[in-house]
Amino acid sequence: MKLYRIRSVIRRHTYEVIHNANHITYMVYWPVVNILVWGFFTLYLRHGDALKPGVVSCLLGAVILWGLFNAFQRDMAVGFLEELWSRNLVSLFASPLSVSEYVTGLIVVTLAKAMVGLSVGALIAWLFYHYDMFLMLPMLLPFILNLVLFAVAMGIVVTGLIFRYTTKFQAMAWSFAGILMPLSCVFYPLSSLPSFLRPIASILPTTQSFEGMREVIESGGFSISHFRLGLGLNLIYFIFAIFFFRWMFEAARSRGLLVKME
Amino acid sequence: MLVTVERLTKTYGKFTAVQDVSFVVHAGEIAGLVGPNGAGKTTIIHMMLGLISPNAGSVRLFGKSLETDREQILQRLNFTSPYMAFPVRLTVLENLRVFAGIYNVRDPAAKINELLEQFGIGRLKKKPMSRLSSGEITRVGLCKAFLNDPELLLLDEPTAYLDPQAAVQVRAVLLDLQKSRGTTILYTSHNMHEVERMCDRILFLSKGSIIATGTPIEVTCSILNEDRSAPALEEVFIRIAGRTPDEAVSN
Numbered sequence: 373m374k375l376y377r378i379r380s381v382i383r384r385h386t387y388e389v390i391h392n393a394n395h396i397t398y399m400v401y402w403p404v405v406n407i408l409v410w411g412f413f414t415l416y417l418r419h420g421d422a423l424k425p426g427v428v429s430c431l432l433g434a435v436i437l438w439g440l441f442n443a444f445q446r447d448m449a450v451g452f453l454e455e456l457w458s459r460n461l462v463s464l465f466a467s468p469l470s471v472s473e474y475v476t477g478l479i480v481v482t483l484a485k486a487m488v489g490l491s492v493g494a495l496i497a498w499l500f501y502h503y504d505m506f507l508m509l510p511m512l513l514p515f516i517l518n519l520v521l522f523a524v525a526m527g528i529v530v531t532g533l534i535f536r537y538t539t540k541f542q543a544m545a546w547s548f549a550g551i552l553m554p555l556s557c558v559f560y561p562l563s564s565l566p567s568f569l570r571p572i573a574s575i576l577p578t579t580q581s582f583e584g585m586r587e588v589i590e591s592g593g594f595s596i597s598h599f600r601l602g603l604g605l606n607l608i609y610f611i612f613a614i615f616f617f618r619w620m621f622e623a624a625r626s627r628g629l630l631v632k633m634e
Numbered sequence: 635m636l637v638t639v640e641r642l643t644k645t646y647g648k649f650t651a652v653q654d655v656s657f658v659v660h661a662g663e664i665a666g667l668v669g670p671n672g673a674g675k676t677t678i679i680h681m682m683l684g685l686i687s688p689n690a691g692s693v694r695l696f697g698k699s700l701e702t703d704r705e706q707i708l709q710r711l712n713f714t715s716p717y718m719a720f721p722v723r724l725t726v727l728e729n730l731r732v733f734a735g736i737y738n739v740r741d742p743a744a745k746i747n748e749l750l751e752q753f754g755i756g757r758l759k760k761k762p763m764s765r766l767s768s769g770e771i772t773r774v775g776l777c778k779a780f781l782n783d784p785e786l787l788l789l790d791e792p793t794a795y796l797d798p799q800a801a802v803q804v805r806a807v808l809l810d811l812q813k814s815r816g817t818t819i820l821y822t823s824h825n826m827h828e829v830e831r832m833c834d835r836i837l838f839l840s841k842g843s844i845i846a847t848g849t850p851i852e853v854t855c856s857i858l859n860e861d862r863s864a865p866a867l868e869e870v871f872i873r874i875a876g877r878t879p880d881e882a883v884s885n
Contacts, residue, residue: 380735384721387732391723391762459719463778466683467736468708628646628677628686631717 373476377469381477385451389485398447399485403439403493410435411501426590431559432503433512433585436493438558441519441578442549444486448527449545451478452534462631471621475531479524486520511588515581518602522577525606526552528613532620538629557582577602577609635697636661636786636818637682642691644677644842651677653842655691659786664812664819666829666850668867669839670875675822676715678839679788682820683713695786709737712782714775715790722764726755726774729763730781737782749777752807754800768795776804780811787812787819793828801825805832826867836867840874 389395414428455461464474497503505512530548533541555569556578565573573579580602587595624630637659644652652674659665667675680686682693684700693700695707720729727746734742750756753773758766766774772795779787792808793801805828812819823829829836830850838846838853846853850865857870 374738376738377736380732383735384724384732387724387728388721454721458721459717460721462685462715462718463713463720463733464736465685466708466713467733468705469736470705622687625685625687628644628651628680630685631676631680 373470373473374468377473378477378480381469381474382480385454385478385481388451388454389481395485398443398450399488400492403436403443403489404496406435406439407432407493407496408500411497411503414501426586429503429589430586432497432501433505433508433589434558434582436490436497436505437512437516437519437581437585438553438556439493440486440490440516441523443489444482444520444523445526445530445549446546447482447485448478448524449530449534449542449548451482452531453539453542453545456534456539465630471617475528475617479527482527483520486523490516508588511592511594512585514594514599515584515588515602518577518581518584518599518606521603521606522581522609523549525609525613528610528617532613532617535617535624536620536629538632552576552578555579561586575605577605580605635659636695637820638692638694638697639678639682640692640694642678642681642693643689644674644681644686645689650842652681652688655839655842655844657837657844657847659818659820661785661818662816663834664821664832666833666836667820667822667839668824668826668829668836668871670871671824672841673839674842675839676717676790679713679715679790679820679822682788683708709782710784711786711788712737712779712784713788713790714772714779714792716768716772716775716792716794717790718775719771720763720774720778723762725760725762726750726766727759729774730759730777733778734781739781742781745781746777749780752780752811753777754803769797769800772796773800773804776808783815784817787817789819789821791823792821793823793825801828808832826871830865830867838870838874845874 410431414431417428455464494505497505526548530544533544555573556576557565557573562570562573562579562583580598584595584598587593587598635658640656642652642655655678667678669675677686681688682695684704696710698707700707730746731742734746739745747756750759753776755770755773758770763771772792776792793804796804809832811817821832833850835847835849836853837844846856848856850867851862854862854865854867854870857874858866
């Protein structure tokens with residue numbers, strides 16, 4: 373991998389962010405809307421007496437972190453779709469740029485964009501609802517890392533599917549994270565799922581991250597087991613994602629789809 | 635040999651796009667890959683670039699295989715086609731800067747300005763691609779193709795969207811750059827007069843197979859089966875377009 377080529381991919385997507393207002397919408401608008409809606413909802417919940425302590429904070433934390441995961445997976449796939457829509461793939465892959473260099477550059481840009489969204493969400497939660505995520509950030513960071521790693525793996529899988537099935541699969545760029553949401557235990561603990569779903573949910577790194585996040589917020593303790601399990605699962609998913617992507621890419625090359633994508 | 639293609643075959647299900655194609659391109663020559671629509675020209679170029687994997691056969695560029703030396707090979711060549719495009723929101727300059735970075739061009743600003751002037755589009759550099767005409771986009775593609783001073787250039791219908799005046803200008807620039815740098819060019823076009831003017835040697839394709847090779851005059855005499863003092867590739871083209879490869883070869 374050559375750094376100058378990765379830098380060029382970063383430059384290409386940075387130009388796109390500068391010129392395309394949709395990116396500002398994705399980066400800022402939705403995190404703001406989500407945190408405002410959920411924030412007001414938690415204000416309403418605070419009036420009740422039956423809530424366990426920490427529930428409101430868990431909800432706000434979950435909204436912010438799920439926003440990060442969702443944005444990362446979506447922006448990675450949309451970043452690739454932009455090459456496809458602009459018919460730029462042939463020029464890119466007829467150059468010395470490798471697929472791994474391209475994906476690395478895309479991950480860097482996507483990470484930067486997701487961090488903007490995370491910061492905006494956290495800032496609004498702090499300003500409007502006195503929810504100080506920054507205070508817990510050191511203990512939340514390992515779980516944020518796991519969410520990002522899983523989003524990268526899922527982004528690679530979705531990108532591979534788009535390579536193979538072209539724009540027929542593009543709706544997945546926006547909705548793939550949604551498929552995982554019910555089983556990721558974003559807003560409720562794993563124990564609240566029906567027993568037959570728990571084994572499936574617990575092999576998702578997102579579930580481990582949100583379980584860990586709740587422990588940080590509710591008890592102030594860091595759950596090393598949730599972090600370790602999430603990291604181990606991420607390693608497995610990441611290896612799977614790489615092999616899956618290569619398989620999809622070679623299938624696309626064999627079928628001549630790289631030059632016919634639209 | 636700069637390019638060695640051996641027994642290259644590409645099929646999609648029952649359809650054969652390219653069948654058992656072999657040819658070489660020598661350093662410094664302009665070779666024309668010509669034939670009717672669907673003859674397999676673009677598929678061969680895409681296989682040479684590694685964008686499509688062949689079912690059988692091999693491509694060696696600069697004596698190396700794409701399977702093992704993709705990065706080194708693609709660093710030394712470049713490509714343009716009217717079918718490719720650029721991100722439309724980015725300006726001409728931004729697009730070329732991205733590719734200059736990918737090819738690790740030294741002093742990219744100077745190189746880009748030089749090429750934009752050579753292809754007569756210096757005034758467009760701050761315009762977004764979405765506001766360019768097809769002919770202007772073609773010329774941006776040609777600028778991209780010369781960014782890395784390629785030793786081998788694959789030009790797929792490089793004048794397809796150009797008006798006659800612009801086409802003459804672009805051909806002159808291409809010939810000038812080819813002479814000054816000794817670039818080897820593999821050229822496809824449907825404009826047979828252009829092929830006669832540009833190419834030292836042609837490879838005539840029909841329905842996925844090469845049916846004739848040689849200088850434009852040699853191919854003319856061979857296919858028309860008569861002595862001619864000047865090439866008449868358009869006549870050859872029209873005659874070949876309706877035949878099967880077997881008929882053409884047996885002739």
